Amino acid sequence: MPGRAAAWLARGVLAAVACSSVAWGTTTLPALVDQTRLDGAKDLILRNVPVSDAELDDLGPLLSRAMAEKDCMPAIDRSVAVIRLRLAENALASGAQVDARMGELDEAVRKSLGCAPADPYLWLVLFWLRNIRQGLSDANFDLLRMSYRLGPNEGWIVVKRSAMALAMFDALPSDLSSDVVAEFARLVKTELYTEAIDLLKGPGWAHRDKLLAGLAAVPQRNVDILTRTMADIGYDLDSRSPAERRIWQHKSNDRLDEPARMPPEASARP
Incomplete structure (x- = not known):
């Protein structure tokens, strides 16, 4: 009898475990599937792969379900925010x-940051969003400050943040403009030359004097590599970009093509 009772007890425990496993799978597996699908789209977007509305249509119910969920789901919430960013960008492009x-x-974005506030990328996204909807303000600059404070050295964020900040460099408060210059210097110091060059010949070209002055504490070897590489692709850091040089040459050629004109007093002579 004791042996039979033990056997029945063991069977009961196994049955309970089996039921629990089924219940866990029923409630958890769909969430894991949802997260996998959302994460796949998020990863493509963060790698700057073009993703159209049509390609995101199937995720609509998942996005709505995630937003209706009151509990924090940090990974899913972040993926939803990134996908919503691409949908907003597509809307801006199409009007x-x-x-x-x-x-x-x-x-x-607010839901995701409410659950995981130490996300420097989403603070940057919120800064971009509020600028579009409300215009630049002191409160919005605090969002950019949060991004710098929480993610000073994450390379892929640095590139996106620097490009945005350099595009509005003249409007930035002094502490943020100093952050932009320091961030550029860190790119050069850590030998991320491709990223630094793209920024310098792009939105940073108008501010190159300040960016280059910020390289004073960067090893000279790194600065020399940056300077030589810029020169190799046609950017003279002391003078003109290729586009500026073409405009200057065009104007010079126009002046050379003009017929020589005699001064009025000379043409009046017999």
């Missing part, structure tokens, strides 16, 4: 559903 998409992005 359709802009207000609705911006509102959905704002809600998604």
Whole structure:
């Protein structure tokens, strides 16, 4: 009898475990599937792969379900925010559903940051979003400061953040403009030359004097590599970019093509 009772007890425990496993799978597996699908789209977007609205249509129910969930789901919430960013960018490009998409992005980013506030990328996204919806303000600059404070050395964020900040460099408060210059110097110091060059010949070209002055504490070897590489692709850091040089040469050629003109007093002579 004791042996039979033990056997029945063991069977009961196994049955309970089996039921628990089934219940866990029923509730957890769909969430894991949802997260996998959302993460796949998020990863493509963060790698700057073009993703159209049509390609994201199937994720609509997942996005809505995630936003309706009151509990924190940090990984899913972050993926939702990134996907909402791409949908908002697509809306801006097409001019359709802009207000609705911006509102959905704002809600998604705030939900994600509410659960995981140490995300420097989403603070940057929120800064971009609020500037579009409300214009530049002191409160918005605090969002950019949060991004710098929480993610000073994450290379892929640095490139996106620097490009955005350099595009509005003249409007930045002094502490943030100093952050931009220091961030550029870190790119050169850590030998991320491709990223530094793209920024310098792009949105940073108008501010190259300040960016180059910020390299004073960077090893000279790194600065020399940057300077030589810029020269190799046609950018003279002391003078003109290729586009500026072409404009200058065009104007010079126009002047050379003009017929010589005699001064008025000379033409009046017999």
